[in-house]
Amino acid sequence: xxxxxxxxxxxxxxxxxxxxxxxxxxxxxxxxxxxxxxxxxxxxxxxxxxxxxxxxxxxxxxxxxxxxxxxxxxxxxxxxxxxxxxxxxxxxxxxxxxxxxxxxxxxxxxxxxxxxxxxxxxxxxxxxxxxxxxxxxxxxxxxxxxxxxxxxxxxxxxxxxxxxxxxxxxxxxxxxxxxxxxxxxxxxxxxxxxxxxxxxxxxxxxxxxxxxxxxxxxxxxxxxxxxxxxxxxxxxxxxxxxxxxxxxxxxxxxxxxxxxxxxxxxxxxxxxxxxxxxxxxxxxxxxxxxxxxxxx
Amino acid sequence: xxxxxxxxxxxxxxxxxxxxxxxxxxxxxxxxxxxxxxxxxxxxxxxxxxxxxxxxxxxxxxxxxxxxxxxxxxxxxxxxxxxxxxxxxxxxxxxxxxxxxxxxxxxxxxxxxxxxxxxxxxxxxxxxxxxxxxxxxxxxxxxxxxxxxxxxxxxxxxxxxxxxxxxxxxxxxxxxxxxxxxxxxxxxxxxxxxxxxxxxxxxxxxxxxxxxxxxxxxxxxxxxxxxxxxxxxxxxxxxxxxxxxxxxxxxxxxxxxxxxxxxxxxxxxxxxxxxxxxxxxxxxxxxxxxxxxxxxxxxxxxxxxxxxxxxxxxxxxx
Numbered sequence: 180x181x182x183x184x185x186x187x188x189x190x191x192x193x194x195x196x197x198x199x200x201x202x203x204x205x206x207x208x209x210x211x212x213x214x215x216x217x218x219x220x221x222x223x224x225x226x227x228x229x230x231x232x233x234x235x236x237x238x239x240x241x242x243x244x245x246x247x248x249x250x251x252x253x254x255x256x257x258x259x260x261x262x263x264x265x266x267x268x269x270x271x272x273x274x275x276x277x278x279x280x281x282x283x284x285x286x287x288x289x290x291x292x293x294x295x296x297x298x299x300x301x302x303x304x305x306x307x308x309x310x311x312x313x314x315x316x317x318x319x320x321x322x323x324x325x326x327x328x329x330x331x332x333x334x335x336x337x338x339x340x341x342x343x344x345x346x347x348x349x350x351x352x353x354x355x356x357x358x359x360x361x362x363x364x365x366x367x368x369x370x371x372x373x374x375x376x377x378x379x380x381x382x383x384x385x386x387x388x389x390x391x392x393x394x395x396x397x398x399x400x401x402x403x404x405x406x407x408x409x410x411x412x413x414x415x416x417x418x419x420x421x422x423x424x425x426x427x428x429x430x431x432x433x434x435x436x437x438x439x440x441x442x443x444x445x446x447x448x449x450x451x452x453x454x455x456x457x458x459x460x461x462x463x464x465x466x467x468x469x470x471x472x473x474x475x
Numbered sequence: 476x477x478x479x480x481x482x483x484x485x486x487x488x489x490x491x492x493x494x495x496x497x498x499x500x501x502x503x504x505x506x507x508x509x510x511x512x513x514x515x516x517x518x519x520x521x522x523x524x525x526x527x528x529x530x531x532x533x534x535x536x537x538x539x540x541x542x543x544x545x546x547x548x549x550x551x552x553x554x555x556x557x558x559x560x561x562x563x564x565x566x567x568x569x570x571x572x573x574x575x576x577x578x579x580x581x582x583x584x585x586x587x588x589x590x591x592x593x594x595x596x597x598x599x600x601x602x603x604x605x606x607x608x609x610x611x612x613x614x615x616x617x618x619x620x621x622x623x624x625x626x627x628x629x630x631x632x633x634x635x636x637x638x639x640x641x642x643x644x645x646x647x648x649x650x651x652x653x654x655x656x657x658x659x660x661x662x663x664x665x666x667x668x669x670x671x672x673x674x675x676x677x678x679x680x681x682x683x684x685x686x687x688x689x690x691x692x693x694x695x696x697x698x699x700x701x702x703x704x705x706x707x708x709x710x711x712x713x714x715x716x717x718x719x720x721x722x723x724x725x726x727x728x729x730x731x732x733x734x735x736x737x738x739x740x741x742x743x744x745x746x747x748x749x750x751x752x753x754x755x756x757x758x759x760x761x762x763x764x765x766x767x768x769x770x771x772x773x774x775x776x777x778x779x780x781x782x783x784x785x786x787x788x789x790x791x792x793x
Contacts, residue, residue, distance in 0.1 A: 190517055220671070265772045275593050276539045277771055280728060283721060284767030291757040347563070403715075405604065411596060443612030443619075457598050463612055473499040 184317040186316040186434055192323055194430035195330035200403045201410040202337065205422045210354035211376050213263070214279040219404030220289040220380045225251050225383030226395030227293065230302045240307040240391075243327070246385045248380045255379020256372050259283060263375065264368065266377030286400070293397040303394035325339055326388040333425060334386060337377075341419075346468070350374055376412055409453045497646070504638050513634040515750055517641055517706070519742045521699055524645040526726035526738025528695035531652060533724070534733030536688045537668035542583070542598045543723050546605025548715035550576035550697030551704035552610065552617065555625040558705070565705040566629050569698075576697025577690055584689040591792060594672075600717075607715035620711055629703045637706055642703060644715070648681025648695050652735050655691065664688050665733075696723075725763045730772045740778040 200222055207213040225247050241282035262281060270277045308321035319327075336463040352360050353370045361367055385403070388394065410429055414421030429449055436445035484702060500520075504513050508733035509684055525547070533540045557563040587595035610617045617623055629636045663684040666674040675681050704710050713719075722745070729776055730741020744762070752759040 214597075246738065262768060269772070269775065276537065276596070278537060279541070279593075280724065280767055281594075284771070285763040287721065287760045287764035287767070294757040295761070297721065386727060408597060409601070412594070418640045442613075443608070444606040447605055447612065450601045450608065454605065455600050457594060457601075468576070475709040 183412025189434045190431045194427035197426035201407045203382035204407040206378045215282045217282040219400030222386030223400035226388030226390030230385035235407035252376040252380040256376035259375035293444045301394040301396045308328045431466040522649040523739040523742040525699045529727040531692040534711045535664035542599030542603035544719035546576045546693040546696040549579045549702040551700035555704040556627045556703045577694045580690040580693025584686040607712045610712035623710045675708045731777030734779045737779035
């Protein structure tokens with residue numbers, strides 16, 4: 180008999196990572212209609228930034244994660260400014276597919292660039308904060324607990340940012356009607372830049388946590404990329420609230436599959452679930468007609 | 476659509492060009508007598524064919540099929556398993572394999588009718604990934620990642636027969652696809668690609684033509700899947716992975732979308748890079764990535780747009 184607490188903890192940890200990477204995709208997909216294939220690799224890069232901040236710069240773990248967030252924000256914003264913006268001028272209706280091909284190209288460069296620059300080795304740290312704590316009788320390692328709390332905290336901050344700040348409201352408005360927002364004085368170019376940066380920050384911090392718990396390596400981003408797409412499509416286009424719930428649902432389903440199915444089949448579960456959701460409810464479980472990321 | 480003048484073919488220079496190309500392609504390898512160059516030529520023709528199949532959806536109905544590799548793999552494994560387990564000749568196994576790819580394509584096409592472009596593409600990607608996982612999870616039947624060794628098309632060691640086989644496949648494919656896109660269906664594909672909603676309102680049967688386009692592309696993906704399996708002689712579940720889709724996509728986009736023949740210069744360039752950087756796989760994919768970015772932002776027409784300047788007539792399909 181497998182203890183329930185093990186399943187619970189595994190689900191929470193897995194879900195917390197999915198939440199960050201999926202939110203990264205949901206922002207891009209939901210607000211600026213970018214079919215990104217590079218957010219997984221942004222997580223990979225975030226992992227490397229944290230790793231080198233910890234090992235080469237010897238900074239304190241909290242500072243390393245903050246640094247990762249800032250660096251990945253800038254990297255993503257630079258990619259938007261230099262590559263996505265010229266693409267936007269010439270794309271028109273094919274914007275979504277064009278972004279898919281472009282981000283696929285960027286993803287190839289990142290994966291293989293990391294291979295060339297950092298080598299194929301798995302990079303990880305033993306533990307950021309050694310030790311364990313008991314929460315309600317369940318034993319967590321400190322890192323896992325901090326990652327869980329950190330992920331939830333970041334999502335709450337994101338929610339508050341989108342809900343209560345002027346910039347956040349402008350981002351949501353852009354998601355609903357891009358043509359109309361310039362009439363209200365919103366600089367759409369800035370919104371694209373900032374949304375992209377924010378997405379890079381989320382993926383990067385997700386990668387930092389992942390590196391702290393497991394390892395990072397050049398192809399680390401491949402699976403998170405797929406999982407984020409599964410979550411975002413199950414949840415429905417650009418619905419972050421739904422994406423949070425679906426991240427944990429997917430994590431639960433996969434954790435159960437790992438415990439109860441033979442090896443190899445647990446991977447099938449996620450894709451089969453999304454195939455059925457798309458078949459019977461193409462708008463997603465929480466789908467709405469609104470393109471807005473934080474509907475209602 | 477352009478002027479009537481551009482639709483009416485000024486065929487002479489194009490036919491000359493095509494004829495010279497075919498003659499060179501036919502006589503080249505036996506004169507060359509060089510196994511290495513023959514393998515390179517086989518790769519080029521095979522990938523040009525795969526790129527053309529990718530182009531049918533990417534360039535005409537403007538749906539980039541993320542799951543292209545799945546259809547390639549479905550046919551490859553069907554034919555390979557029939558040959559490996561039942562001793563069926565690959566030339567006969569080709570038929571059930573093509574049926575499998577077509578049926579899989581029609582099935583996915585049918586299931587994604589209700590979905591819009593990007594969802595259909597993502598759906599097809601999930602199908603391909605599921606297929607990859609299933610192939611990996613059933614090693615009793617497929618040998619999983621140990622690799623399935625596949626009986627080859629020809630018993631000898633000579634590569635020349637493979638070259639002619641793939642050349643015939645490519646020419647047949649181009650013949651059928653050109654016939655298709657220059658007829659009524661091709662017109663329908665292009666207006667659907669331009670504006671799906673508008674083409675619905677003018678009475679085009681969007682659903683039907685979109686499914687036809689998708690299914691035919693899957694059929695030809697399958698054709699080259701079978702060649703791939705019985706030429707290399709080894710299959711792993713990775714044939715259904717994104718890597719194959721990326722290569723097909725790179726060749727199609729670099730060559731020039733919406734031309735079908737653009738995949739040939741695309742394949743020549745990509746395979747040349749592949750060969751030059753053979754020991755350094757990472758650099759190869761970095762160059763693919765750079766090529767994709769350049770093609771998307773600065774050279775949307777791809778290599779075909781260079782040739783277009785000199786070609787007037789039937790190949791100049793815009």
